[in-house]
Amino acid sequence: MNYCSTRGEIRGLKFTQAVMMGLADDGGLLLPESIPVLSAEELRRLSTLTYPELAFAVISKFADDIPPEDLREIIERSYSSFNHPQVTPVTKQDDLYILELFHGPTLAFKDVALQFLGNLFEYLLNRSGQRMNIIGATSGDTGSAAIYGVRGKKNINIFILHPKGKVSPVQELQMTTVTDDNVFNIAVEGTFDDAQAIVKEIFGDLDFKSKHALGAVNSINWARVLAQVVYYFYAWFQISQENQASQFEVSVPTGNFGDIFAGFVAKRMGLPIHRLILATNENNILSRFINHGDYSTADVHHSLSPSMDIQIASNFERYLYYLLDEQADQVLGMMDQFAHERKMVFSSQQIEKVQQEFSAASVNDLETLDTIRQFHALTGYILDPHTAVGVAVGKKLRDPKLPLVCLATAHPAKFGDAVAEATGIYPELPPALGDLSSRKRKLTTLPAQADQVKKYLSKNAT
Numbered sequence: 001m002n003y004c005s006t007r008g009e010i011r012g013l014k015f016t017q018a019v020m021m022g023l024a025d026d027g028g029l030l031l032p033e034s035i036p037v038l039s040a041e042e043l044r045r046l047s048t049l050t051y052p053e054l055a056f057a058v059i060s061k062f063a064d065d066i067p068p069e070d071l072r073e074i075i076e077r078s079y080s081s082f083n084h085p086q087v088t089p090v091t092k093q094d095d096l097y098i099l100e101l102f103h104g105p106t107l108a109f110k111d112v113a114l115q116f117l118g119n120l121f122e123y124l125l126n127r128s129g130q131r132m133n134i135i136g137a138t139s140g141d142t143g144s145a146a147i148y149g150v151r152g153k154k155n156i157n158i159f160i161l162h163p164k165g166k167v168s169p170v171q172e173l174q175m176t177t178v179t180d181d182n183v184f185n186i187a188v189e190g191t192f193d194d195a196q197a198i199v200k201e202i203f204g205d206l207d208f209k210s211k212h213a214l215g216a217v218n219s220i221n222w223a224r225v226l227a228q229v230v231y232y233f234y235a236w237f238q239i240s241q242e243n244q245a246s247q248f249e250v251s252v253p254t255g256n257f258g259d260i261f262a263g264f265v266a267k268r269m270g271l272p273i274h275r276l277i278l279a280t281n282e283n284n285i286l287s288r289f290i291n292h293g294d295y296s297t298a299d300v301h302h303s304l305s306p307s308m309d310i311q312i313a314s315n316f317e318r319y320l321y322y323l324l325d326e327q328a329d330q331v332l333g334m335m336d337q338f339a340h341e342r343k344m345v346f347s348s349q350q351i352e353k354v355q356q357e358f359s360a361a362s363v364n365d366l367e368t369l370d371t372i373r374q375f376h377a378l379t380g381y382i383l384d385p386h387t388a389v390g391v392a393v394g395k396k397l398r399d400p401k402l403p404l405v406c407l408a409t410a411h412p413a414k415f416g417d418a419v420a421e422a423t424g425i426y427p428e429l430p431p432a433l434g435d436l437s438s439r440k441r442k443l444t445t446l447p448a449q450a451d452q453v454k455k456y457l458s459k460n461a462t
């Protein structure tokens with residue numbers, strides 16, 4: 001399996017090269033040169049596998065330059081850190097299914113990808129004798145999932161910047177109570193945008209970048225998308241045991257187009273997803289795109305589902321590549337237009353094509369709270385605000401004849417304030433995290449200045 005860039009300058013990479021490159025050197029995103037399609041017979045064969053077995057079956061189709069026994073071991077280790085025997089279980093609530101993706105160490109779906117990516121990085125660095133210093137900025141979820149993905153790993157240090165005092169208390173504790181030698185939490189005296197700008201500036205210093213072998217863990221890494229493809233299959237196999245339907249729908253709360261793009265790949269591989277339902281909060285660039293072909297940025301709104309408060313969807317370019325029939329020069333043209341005008345324009349023919357595969361809507365905070373409250377009253381089940389966005393939109397847009405799977409992307413205790421506002425109940429952290437606030441912490445506070453962060457990084461890099 002070879003990989004190419006959406007912008008056409010890079011091709012012929014092997015899987016491990018694509019993983020180590022992250023963002024393609026031509027500024028595009030990496031994709032497999034073809035997506036394998038599974039036969040009905042093969043789907044049947046996969047339907048009885050455990051989660052790690054299924055993950056191996058799916059991932060190995062895209063990763064043929066890692067010896068199978070090594071890949072199997074990496075995958076098994078990655079999912080043994082989940083606290084549910086099925087890793088991503090499905091539960092039926094009322095007339096829909098909830099796919100729980102929050103049983104990993106940081107209680108959000110990003111663990112599914114980052115536990116795998118952390119182990120994969122360690123394996124590849126060990127094999128090549130290289131080292132890596134990961135640097136990233138977080139508004140909450142990605143940082144903790146990335147830290148848990150690489151804590152204690154050899155040849156990798158990780159530096160995560162968060163805006164001081166501006167992430168939720170649980171998120172801050174999750175990051176700063178990891179005291180492994182290779183983990184460096186930096187509270188920046190500024191906003192999330194300041195933190196992100198610092199990271200961008202540091203990556204832009206190419207000498208510094210190569211001197212310290214800087215790496216990133218943001219959602220543009222193909223291995224993250226790939227790991228997420230697996231649970232779409234797993235969900236279908238679980239619900240089809242009790243369902244005669246030949247197709248299903250999924251509702252995905254998204255901001256970066258990452259999670260739903262993984263569903264798009266699963267659909268292309270032959271998984272019988274009738275339509276992908278895309279759910280956004282008030283930051284609705286993606287639902288505007290799907291409903292009206294209007295892909296233009298607006299100001300970021302702060303919402304009750306902060307992990308989806310995004311205006312530029314970093315994985316969108318991957319979908320654009322398929323929408324434009326894999327014409328890299330056209331992708332380049334559209335991305336260029338977007339860089340200059342902050343918008344892309346689509347023809348009615350293109351919009352029609354998009355709507356054959358996706359439907360979309362956005363909900364505001366009030367509707368999010370209402371959904372949490374009503375769902376709890378009806379079923380006793382507590383949704384986190386991100387999941388509630390997906391449930392609200394799924395209910396609105398579903399085909400009632402087909403089973404609906406809603407992706408639950410975070411544990412409700414991670415966003416306890418919103419849940420309490422909706423239901424009056426403050427959800428408890430799972431037992432493994434109950435003592436979070438009494439653990440030892442490790443944290444450095446720095447001014448919002450790139451050279452200060454660079455100095456700190458130079459001193460602590462591996």
Ligand SMILES: *Cc1c(COP(=O)(O)O)cnc(C)c1O
Nearest residue numbers: 141254255256258259307409410
């Ligand atoms: C990151 C995140 C999302 C959005 O994921 P995308 O990659 O943008 O699709 C949704 N919910 C939670 C809880 C998240 O952490």
